[in-house]
Amino acid sequence: MKNEDEPKDKRLKPADAQKLTMAEVAKYVGVSAMTVSRAFRQDASVSEETRKRIMEAVDAxxxxxxxxxxxxxxxxxxxxxALVPSINNSNFSDTARGMTDALENTGLQLLLGYTDYSAEKEEELIEAMLRRRPEGIILTGGSHTARARRMLVKAGIPVVETWELPEDPINQVVGFSNSEAMSLLVRTLAGQGYRKFGYIGGTTARDTRGSQRRSGFQKTVEELGLGPGRMISFGVPPITMEQGGQAIVSLLERWPDTEVVLCVSDLSAFGAIMECTRRGMKVPRDIAIAGFGDYEISSICHPRMTTINVDCYGIGRQAAARLLDTLHTGEATGDEITLIGYKVVLRESTDRNGAPTA
Amino acid sequence: MKNEDEPKDKRLKPADAQKLTMAEVAKYVGVSAMTVSRAFRQDASVSEETRKRIMEAVDAxxxxxxxxxxxxxxxxxxxxxALVPSINNSNFSDTARGMTDALENTGLQLLLGYTDYSAEKEEELIEAMLRRRPEGIILTGGSHTARARRMLVKAGIPVVETWELPEDPINQVVGFSNSEAMSLLVRTLAGQGYRKFGYIGGTTARDTRGSQRRSGFQKTVEELGLGPGRMISFGVPPITMEQGGQAIVSLLERWPDTEVVLCVSDLSAFGAIMECTRRGMKVPRDIAIAGFGDYEISSICHPRMTTINVDCYGIGRQAAARLLDTLHTGEATGDEITLIGYKVVLRESTDRNGAPTA
DNA sequence: CGTCAGGATGATATCGATAACAATTTCAGG
DNA sequence: CCTGAAATTGTTATCGATATCATCCTGACG
Known part of the structure; x- marks a missing residue:
């Protein structure tokens, strides 16, 4: 081999004056690189004195x-x-916050990706993430492309699916039955005397949680002997507020005697409520409307909205906690399913007295 | 080669059967690892035939x-x-979308972090990100801790500050003057005859964009000779919808003759409108209200809300584009400032005729 | 005074890909 | 057929930290 006499370095990086490495910090302090490395970790054995000197050098x-x-x-x-469908959705951002909180002081960072409700985009993101070798991965929902699934299994890291109860989980699950939650809402409202149910949701199965809510609605309405529900499908998920407004107009044109309309989410329900108000209809006197998700808007809007409250934060927190468990025990104690709570929140928009609080 | 009978490793990785490396793929195909590496990049010179065989092996x-x-x-x-204050804010999520779109097909991925409107959190995140050696960084706002600033400069990567016009930019800027935008809104409404202005914002300077909007409001009201504005500060930013509702109650208690109230964001403005409606006041007949940001909710709510529309998506798109420029030219062509457009959107909530469209 | 446990530190190999350059093949054109 | 440029592929060193094991040192205790 060559000695390091002559060929010092011929290729010099452009304007790259600061390629500071641990070795240089070490030389500066007069210790080995290994000691510097240790100083950065709290579990390692380095004398307090040395660590202090190293950290001062690092700073300097x-x-x-x-x-x-x-x-x-x-x-x-x-x-x-962690992959979530949308960045701009307070339900998912609560979930993300739960994850971040659960990961605090674990030395693990959360990297978020947005799938835009698309399984293809999800697959791309899963691959992009796996290339960076995450120590675990949290997904929203249980529907993935075949290749995504293969990659996930092969990766050999803990996988947590959230927000649903997949039929064939990859590993762990932290979620609830969207279908049953919607069913509960239907039964609750039916118990209040409502008979003619309408539903507003998206057109495709792209949003699997939306589909599950829809089928929960449909099934329950029929079980209760209230005939087939009146369904309006509108637009590609996620449905916007505006689409909620357009949808309720279509729905009421087609079935003018509808008494109560459930929506796939609070956002479309809000659009529906506003559109009705704009058209001079009183909610709930002329038409009752309910949403799903208990977004901030639901408790603020006028009239306040009946909805399903889901423990979004808990989903994130639990998902991360289960992931950490698996990482620490080295092996899952069995691929568990953690159920998350939800509850019906009755508010003015479905009040049978029809008189929103003044 | 070796069988499972022989426990060669003393430290056994749990179920870690698949530590597949490029070298193994190479061996499988019968080429060198370097060739496999080349096959993964589109610019590299590998014969189509070889690449195909390699990709099949990768798949298999x-x-x-x-x-x-x-x-x-x-x-x-x-x-x-990219660091944004909140993931649950459609303005910032539009910006993030702009960045993602601009980075498409560049081979660069966007990693988002959210600072929760806290400079300390931002500093932590900057450090966490820099440890992973990003090729560039996009920040929201121009206020950072001293250490954060030092780290950013030292990192030697392009930095883009967005959503504001910092006095002392680190590198590039893509933004607008929040102060002037709010000023424009005040002038526009004054031009319509409004004289008694109120303002609802957060209590601290934590949200720098909020502070700038407030000072733009204050300055302009005084310039127009409309006396000091009636300011209500409420809660730690970001102000919620609910706080907007509480704030307007306080404001009207204190200054019952206020004609128009501007809010630091659409969200608080929405809360204010709903609270007024709930209390039997008509907007804008009894009180006019305007927001800032042109969120989806503003064009849907009833009455529809006057606000400032900012090209959020453009901010993200431009920020990423400027960053890519700098990366490609190797050196910034001068640390530019890219101005982003905004405009006043007049809607029902400040309509002087006072009759929201039926 | 010797021994040994255990903390502090250092030396070296290594993680898995890619840069840089060398070697080989291909092929057009003289 | 030969020559040289371009295309393809291989070899080796290296990126910057950490795992691992070796070494050194301190002090308790018999």
Whole structure:
């Protein structure tokens, strides 16, 4: 081999004056790189004195740890991947917050990806995430492309599916039955005397939770002997507020005697309520409307909206907690299903007295 | 080669049968690892035939590229970090979408972090992101802790600050003046004859965009000779819908003759409108209300809301585009400021005729 | 005074890909 | 057929940290 006399370095990076490495910090302090590495971890054995000197040097030099190198050698990437359908949905953001909170002080970071309610996009994201070797992955829903599923299984990391109860879970599940939740809402309202039920949802099975809610609605209405529900499908999920408004107009044109309309989410329900109000109809006097999700808007809007409250934060928190369990025990104690609670929240928009609080 | 009978390893990874590397794929196909590596990139020169065979093997074996190894050696992490205050805010999610779109087909992935409107949280996130060596970073706002700023400068990667016009930019800026935008709204409404202005915002400077809007309001009201504005500060940013409702009650108790109330965001404005409606006041007949941001809710709610529309998507798209420019030219062509458009959207909630469309 | 446990630190191999350059093959054109 | 440029493929060193094991040191205790 060559000695390091002559060929110092011929290729010089452009304007890259600050390729500071651990070795340089080490030299600066007068210790080995290994000791610097140890100083960055709280479990490692380094004397307090040395650590202090190292950290001062780190500060002085402005050194920032390079995890991409570290994770290669330690085989721990230090992050958990989480895929949610939408960034702009307070239900999912509550879930994300739950995950972040549960991961606090674990040394694990959460990296979020957005699937836009698309299984293809989800597959792409799963691959992109797996390439960075996450230590675990949390998914929304239980429907994935075949290839996505294969990759997930092969990856050999804990997988948690959330927000649903998949028939054939990959690993762990933290969720609830969207179908039963919607069913509960139908039964509750039927118990209040409502008989003619309408439903507003999306057109495709793309939003699997939406489909489940719809089928829960349909099944229950029939079980109660209230005939087939009046369904309006409108647009590609997620349905917007505006589409909710358009949908209720169609629905009432077609079935003017509808008494109560359930919506796949609070957002479309809000659009429906506003549109009715705009057209001079009183909610709930002329038409009762309920949503799903208990978004902030539901308790603020006028009239306040009946909906299903789901423990979104709990989903995230539990999902991350189950993931951590699996990571710590080294092996899942069996692929469990963690059920998450939900409850009907009755508010003005379905009040039988028809008189919203003044 | 070795059988399972011989427990060669003392430390046994749990169920870790699949530590598939590029070298194994290469062996399987009968080429070198380098060729496999090339096959994964579209620019590299590999014969179509070889690439096909390699990709079939990748598929058959279920190999997933390991970027943590690749980025160490190539010194390219393949991602851009973006920090936003909140994931549950459609303005910022539009911005994020703009960034994602602009990065499409660039081989760069977007990693989002959310700061919760806290500079300390932002600092932590910046450090966490920098440890993974992003190729660029996009921030929301121009206020950062001193240490965060130091780290950013030292990192030697392009930095884009968005949504504001910082006095002392780190590098590039894509934003607008929140102060002037609010000022424009005040002038527009004053032009319609409004004289007694109220304002609802948060209590602290934590939300810098909020503070700028407030000062724009205050300054302009005084410039127009309309006396000091009637300000109600309520809660820690971001203000919720509910706080908007509470705030307007306080404001009207204190200054019952207020004609129009501007809010730091559409969300608080919405809460205010609903609360007024609930109390039997007509908007805008009894009180006019305007927001900021043009969220979906503003065009749906009843009455529809006057607000400022900002090109949120454009902010994201431009920010990413400027970042890519800098990456490609190798050096910024000067740290530019890219101005983003905004406009006043007049709707029913400030209609001087006072008669919301039936 | 010797021994040994255990903390602190260092030396070296290594994680899995890619950069850089070398070697080989292909093929057009003289 | 030969030559050289371009296309394809291989070899080796390396990216920057950490796992692992070796070494050194301190002090308690017989």
């Amino acid at each position: 030099l402005g050194y920032v740890l390079d995890l991409s190198a570290g994770s290669l050698s330690s085989r721990r990437s230090g992050f958990i991947a | 074996l279920g190999y997933v590229l390991d970027l943590s190894a690749g980025s160490l050696s190539s010194r390219r992490s393949g991602f851009i970090a």
